[in-house]
Amino acid sequence: xxxxxxxxxxxxxxxxxxxxxxxxxxxxxxxxxxxxxxxxxxxxxxxxxxxxxxxxxxxxxxxxxxxxxxxxxxxxxxxxxxxxxxxxxxxxxxxxxxxxxxxxxxxxxxxxxxxxxxxxxxxxxxxxxxxxxxxxxxxxxxxxxxxxxxxxxxxxxxxxxxxxxxxxxxxxxxxxxxxxxxxxxxxxxxxxxxxxxxxxxxxxxxxxxxxxxxxxxxxxxxxxx
Numbered sequence: 001x002x003x004x005x006x007x008x009x010x011x012x013x014x015x016x017x018x019x020x021x022x023x024x025x026x027x028x029x030x031x032x033x034x035x036x037x038x039x040x041x042x043x044x045x046x047x048x049x050x051x052x053x054x055x056x057x058x059x060x061x062x063x064x065x066x067x068x069x070x071x072x073x074x075x076x077x078x079x080x081x082x083x084x085x086x087x088x089x090x091x092x093x094x095x096x097x098x099x100x101x102x103x104x105x106x107x108x109x110x111x112x113x114x115x116x117x118x119x120x121x122x123x124x125x126x127x128x129x130x131x132x133x134x135x136x137x138x139x140x141x142x143x144x145x146x147x148x149x150x151x152x153x154x155x156x157x158x159x160x161x162x163x164x165x166x167x168x169x170x171x172x173x174x175x176x177x178x179x180x181x182x183x184x185x186x187x188x189x190x191x192x193x194x195x196x197x198x199x200x201x202x203x204x205x206x207x208x209x210x211x212x213x214x215x216x217x218x219x220x221x222x223x224x225x
Contacts, residue, residue: 005062008128008208011072011115012052013082014220015172017043019198023051023100026190027174030098034183037096038176038211045217051172052214053084053102053200055115057156059126069205069219071118076203076221079111084170086196089185095133096177097211098185100196102170109161112168115203120154127155132173132212172196176211 015023020043027040042048060068084102091098102108127137140151146167147157160166177183203221206214 006059006126007062007065008059009057009218010052010054010204010206010208010212010214011056011058011119012054012204012206012214013111013200014043014202014204015051015053016199016201019196019200020051022191022196022198023172023174026100029190030175034175034181035178036175037178038173038213040174045220047215049209050204050206050214050217052204052206053170053172054158054212055112055203056119056154056159057128057131057208057212058119058123059128059155060119060122061124061126064122068119068122071122072115072203072205072219073221075111075114075118077224079114079203079223080107081223082108082111082200083198084108084200086193086198088193089190090171091183091185093182096179096181097132097173098175098177098183099171099173100193102172104162104168104170108170109166109168111203112159116154116159123155127151128208131157173212 024040031039040049040051043050086100087103088101090101130136150157150159158167160168162169204217205219207216209215
């Protein structure tokens, strides 16, 4: 019997063009100064590492993709475009990733809930192979605490409003660097954080790439309410 085809997806918000261009410019700037493994480089549908704000990373059986698309289209049609304030630059030294954090706005938290409500039942008991930092989900699901609980419930750790103990900290990852790279986010020559306030206008359905990237866009569902 042939093995069933499974798609690993990144369901993510797509920034408006001007904001995306700012993300890409910052990524290029940092990659000139530090040994980058991943650099943002475009917004085209295919073969570009596009700026994005992850809502949910999830494996879905190929046969369930049409149903997922229809359900996500309904979610997007009932959600408004989001204007989010950037809150801080953050460097995660343990995994050498540099990110822009965004406010955990109530509408964004609700959007994640709505996406989970339609996508998680289609996931069933499937798990992603690895998280963006390369850790096996088959091991992380055994870990006690909130992250493990989230994985056992949804297959994804970054779930829930941080104001209530959740782990969904909205962000756009700007670069991944070589392991061991030292970088002080406060010393980086960068624009004021408010320059990255902006609109997120569509729910993108992407194939999940290494380091949580979005190398191929399957659909862009406009937030249209």
